[in-house]
Amino acid sequence: MISDDLVQLFQDELRELLDSLDRGLLDLRMNPEDAGLIDQVFRDLHTIKGNGAMFGFAELSAFVHKFETAFDDIRSGRARVTPEVIRLALAARDEIPGLVEGTPDETGRRSGILAALSAVLSTDIPATQPDAAPVDLPPPAEARTEAAQLAFRLTGPAFELGQRPDLLLAELAGLGATDFKADVTGLPCLEMLEPSRCDLAWTCTIPATVTDDDVAEVFMFVDAKWDIVRAPAAEAGSAPVVAAPASPEEVVPVAAAVAAPVVRAVPSRAAPEAEPPKAASSRGGSGATVRVPADRLDALMDAVGELVIVEARLTELARNSRDSALMATAEQITRLAAGLRDATMTMRMVPMRTLVGRFRRLVSEVADKLEKQVSFVVVGEETELDKTLIEKLADPLVHILRNSLDHGIETAAEREKSGKPVEAVVELTAQHAGTEVLVRIRDDGRGMDPEKLRAKAVSQGLIAPDAVLSEQQLFGLIFEPGFSTAATVTELSGRGVGMDVVRRTIEGLRGSIEIDSVFGVGTTVTLRMPLTLAIIEGLLVEVEGERYTLPMTSVQEIVALPADKFTSGRAGDFLDVRGHFVPFLRLRNAFDCGGNPPDAQNVVIVTSGDTRIGVVVDRIIGTNQVVIKQMSKLHVGLRTISGATILGDGSVALILDVPHLVALGRQKGNIPNRSLAA
Amino acid sequence: MNAMVTSLLKDSSEQRLTLVTLSIGAQMLAIPADVLYEVLDPLPTTRVPGAGDFARNVLNVRGSVVPLADLAFAMGLTRAPQSDRRRIMVLDVAIDGEPSTVVIEADEVHEVVSISRADILPVPATMATWPPDYLLGLYNGPQGFVLLPDLGQIFSTLATKSTAMTL
Numbered sequence A: 001m002i003s004d005d006l007v008q009l010f011q012d013e014l015r016e017l018l019d020s021l022d023r024g025l026l027d028l029r030m031n032p033e034d035a036g037l038i039d040q041v042f043r044d045l046h047t048i049k050g051n052g053a054m055f056g057f058a059e060l061s062a063f064v065h066k067f068e069t070a071f072d073d074i075r076s077g078r079a080r081v082t083p084e085v086i087r088l089a090l091a092a093r094d095e096i097p098g099l100v101e102g103t104p105d106e107t108g109r110r111s112g113i114l115a116a117l118s119a120v121l122s123t124d125i126p127a128t129q130p131d132a133a134p135v136d137l138p139p140p141a142e143a144r145t146e147a148a149q150l151a152f153r154l155t156g157p158a159f160e161l162g163q164r165p166d167l168l169l170a171e172l173a174g175l176g177a178t179d180f181k182a183d184v185t186g187l188p189c190l191e192m193l194e195p196s197r198c199d200l201a202w203t204c205t206i207p208a209t210v211t212d213d214d215v216a217e218v219f220m221f222v223d224a225k226w227d228i229v230r231a232p233a234a235e236a237g238s239a240p241v242v243a244a245p246a247s248p249e250e251v252v253p254v255a256a257a258v259a260a261p262v263v264r265a266v267p268s269r270a271a272p273e274a275e276p277p278k279a280a281s282s283r284g285g286s287g288a289t290v291r292v293p294a295d296r297l298d299a300l301m302d303a304v305g306e307l308v309i310v311e312a313r314l315t316e317l318a319r320n321s322r323d324s325a326l327m328a329t330a331e332q333i334t335r336l337a338a339g340l341r342d343a344t345m346t347m348r349m350v351p352m353r354t355l356v357g358r359f360r361r362l363v364s365e366v367a368d369k370l371e372k373q374v375s376f377v378v379v380g381e382e383t384e385l386d387k388t389l390i391e392k393l394a395d396p397l398v399h400i401l402r403n404s405l406d407h408g409i410e411t412a413a414e415r416e417k418s419g420k421p422v423e424a425v426v427e428l429t430a431q432h433a434g435t436e437v438l439v440r441i442r443d444d445g446r447g448m449d450p451e452k453l454r455a456k457a458v459s460q461g462l463i464a465p466d467a468v469l470s471e472q473q474l475f476g477l478i479f480e481p482g483f484s485t486a487a488t489v490t491e492l493s494g495r496g497v498g499m500d501v502v503r504r505t506i507e508g509l510r511g512s513i514e515i516d517s518v519f520g521v522g523t524t525v526t527l528r529m530p531l532t533l534a535i536i537e538g539l540l541v542e543v544e545g546e547r548y549t550l551p552m553t554s555v556q557e558i559v560a561l562p563a564d565k566f567t568s569g570r571a572g573d574f575l576d577v578r579g580h581f582v583p584f585l586r587l588r589n590a591f592d593c594g595g596n597p598p599d600a601q602n603v604v605i606v607t608s609g610d611t612r613i614g615v616v617v618d619r620i621i622g623t624n625q626v627v628i629k630q631m632s633k634l635h636v637g638l639r640t641i642s643g644a645t646i647l648g649d650g651s652v653a654l655i656l657d658v659p660h661l662v663a664l665g666r667q668k669g670n671i672p673n674r675s676l677a678a
Numbered sequence B: 001m002n003a004m005v006t007s008l009l010k011d012s013s014e015q016r017l018t019l020v021t022l023s024i025g026a027q028m029l030a031i032p033a034d035v036l037y038e039v040l041d042p043l044p045t046t047r048v049p050g051a052g053d054f055a056r057n058v059l060n061v062r063g064s065v066v067p068l069a070d071l072a073f074a075m076g077l078t079r080a081p082q083s084d085r086r087r088i089m090v091l092d093v094a095i096d097g098e099p100s101t102v103v104i105e106a107d108e109v110h111e112v113v114s115i116s117r118a119d120i121l122p123v124p125a126t127m128a129t130w131p132p133d134y135l136l137g138l139y140n141g142p143q144g145f146v147l148l149p150d151l152g153q154i155f156s157t158l159a160t161k162s163t164a165m166t167l
Helices: A004-030 A035-054 A058-075 A083-101 A109-123 A166-174 A211-217 A254-259 A294-321 A324-345 A351-369 A387-408 A412-417 A450-459 A469-479 A497-507 A658-670 B001-011 B071-075 B152-162
Strands: A147-155 A180-181 A201-206 A226-230 A242-243 A349-351 A374-379 A384-386 A424-433 A436-443 A512-516 A522-530 A535-543 A547-551 A555-560 A574-577 A580-586 A600-610 A611-617 A619-627 A641-646 A650-657 B016-023 B027-031 B036-040 B044-045 B057-061 B066-068 B088-097 B098-106 B108-116 B134-143 B144-149
Touching: A004 A035, A004 A083, A035 A058, A035 A083, A058 A083, A058 A109, A058 A211, A083 A109, A083 A349, A109 B044, A147 A166, A166 A180, A166 A201, A166 A211, A211 A226, A211 A424, A226 A641, A294 A324, A294 A619, A324 A349, A349 A387, A351 A374, A351 A424, A374 B088, A384 A547, A387 A424, A387 A436, A387 A497, A387 A522, A424 B071, A436 B016, A450 A469, A450 B144, A469 A497, A469 A512, A469 B098, A497 A512, A497 A658, A512 A535, A535 A611, A574 A611, A574 B098, A600 A658, A611 A658, A641 B066, A650 B057, B001 B134, B016 B088, B016 B144, B027 B108, B027 B134, B057 B098, B071 B098, B071 B144, B088 B108, B088 B152
Parallel strands: A374 A424, A547 A650, A580 A611, B027 B144, B066 B098
Antiparallel strands: A147 A201, A147 A226, A180 A201, A180 A242, A349 A384, A424 A436, A436 A522, A512 A522, A535 A547, A535 A619, A555 A600, A574 A580, A600 A611, A641 A650, B016 B027, B016 B108, B036 B088, B044 B057, B057 B066, B088 B098, B134 B144
């Protein structure tokens, strides 16, 4: 039986192959003539088929075989890539996961797709394409009228390369070949026998329906000499041949094949035992990387997190001890821990590419549905982010892209009227900027009209008719819950749910989102994400002996609380920061810390989006490396706390959720008498 | 956990249950030994502002931040005055089906006992002070009745309540 590990490996590899297939098909749509891309698609299909057969997914293998056969017409130049071909190929690709899971195809969709695909390809012969260069094309495989004789032998050190004649025979049998015979004339005497070489040759009869190309495909990845002899009765008979037993039970190891050259037809799912292992798959370069389950990386990250905490504790103890030897050792540990931490975080980094494949697909489908011509450009595919972050970014980015395509990009007619190229451009850029990653989605669509936004916001009661808002603030309105300017609600977007969810998700990941737009020219949405979710830089503060951590990325500045604001007075809790009124929140009151405030208090100014609030604390302790621990299910309802961390002395400090604190402070600023204790 | 405890009580192939007994105030309780991860001396705690009365604090248990759940509050028991016999018990339970680590405080942890399944009695209907599904049953120990709290049920119910809070 196939072990779970192997199945997992198959699944992992399948996912990669499907991604690669997606990429290949979509790129091919852009460059339909690119032979390299066609080959890549073909290779991916072939590997999927091979893997499927090896792991016993017979149905998958059969399906992909037909898919692949259709594509072979393109590869050999008998058919051309058209958007319709790509569309059908993508549909066929989507059937593959279902085939692996064993989902039945009740409506006959699968065979329908294949039929449509081969129909499209067969009508699309070069003859109808006058610009095709027929000279370069190999003669189309003429259908033979009668069965032919195929003779073949493996060349080179076949067994050393892990080639499996049994699988070849099985594949040929799958094509309908019969009457297999082994040719033992090539066998040397025992002392001359080279175990890595396959000295046997075979002949078989192939039916008329099998083309030369079908046979070529069987031998695609094999060093073999093969020949098809039209007349079945030709020279084949001159060699002494041994008839192959038909029974698949007849298992003979390779070594024994020398003494008794018996050929067996091995069903593809039989586990090979006496055979040499299959050589490394055709996907090269695997020597440099190791596949590691994600949970092992998580465990490593946890251990490193604890190490960072213990290291902080050790440093504190060493400093207090004033023992120079201990301090030197602690310093060394600090350095090593930092190195280990960085190395571990790097290991968790995955390139944006893993996401982008999905997006290409999405953009092309949505654009088709909307009947808009869109070219999707990706810059910085290799930019790396923490894997957890990548997973969580997918949904927000999908939403932004959909919005862009649906609302941002005009119809072809509109674009023509405004003098823009009919094909719109949507560009996704990812780049590192310090400890952040910037992900930007830019379109050259109609942009947003600040006046229209204002009118909509006024009519929805979000802002007062005479409110003075900057363009930035007006654009920010689209992140408000329930705000949508789309005149009609379409299947894709326009319900006004979404952008607020997008912002919440992004802020939940300690990132921020900005939107910028020039009316008539286009819109840019920028996401700023932290590089990692596991360890952040924090500002440790103290209120009534309790310590809290604020993420450094949201801290803007620290000011002293003016003496006249020590107790909440009539003037309200506002602070004048260089001419700007900033509402502030007394953490002591908000968190019911009790006690009396000390003589000097500090205000930490934090930002979320374009809103700033002050957080009044007793004391600033300093910055620290914070290993983030999630709060348990018993505390998930607390919106103002996003997690916890363990300090050098082993105690727990809570991490404050700045967006929610800001919301709390803003609410308090607007409605001064409203109690905070909800 | 809930399902596990329930099956522990119902699965007739296992005739005896291994329980750990503890006191909260004057009341003896027993929890299945296999949910108990360890018993520790009290550790410093950190208050969680805005958290409900059931889990006001968190603490650091071997590098993890774990909530300190107040079983006495959940079950309406009165705690004994502070003493050096007080212990914390680290439990692995499922809260809403998610495996979680929770710490409870016991005024005293007693011993590991083996109880025959047949000795466990259903909760009398007259014990109206209890939320009905917080108890799995009880048995008659040497010093009076010992209650078997349904930890999974208690934690799941109170987790749902705490999620409803707004601060």
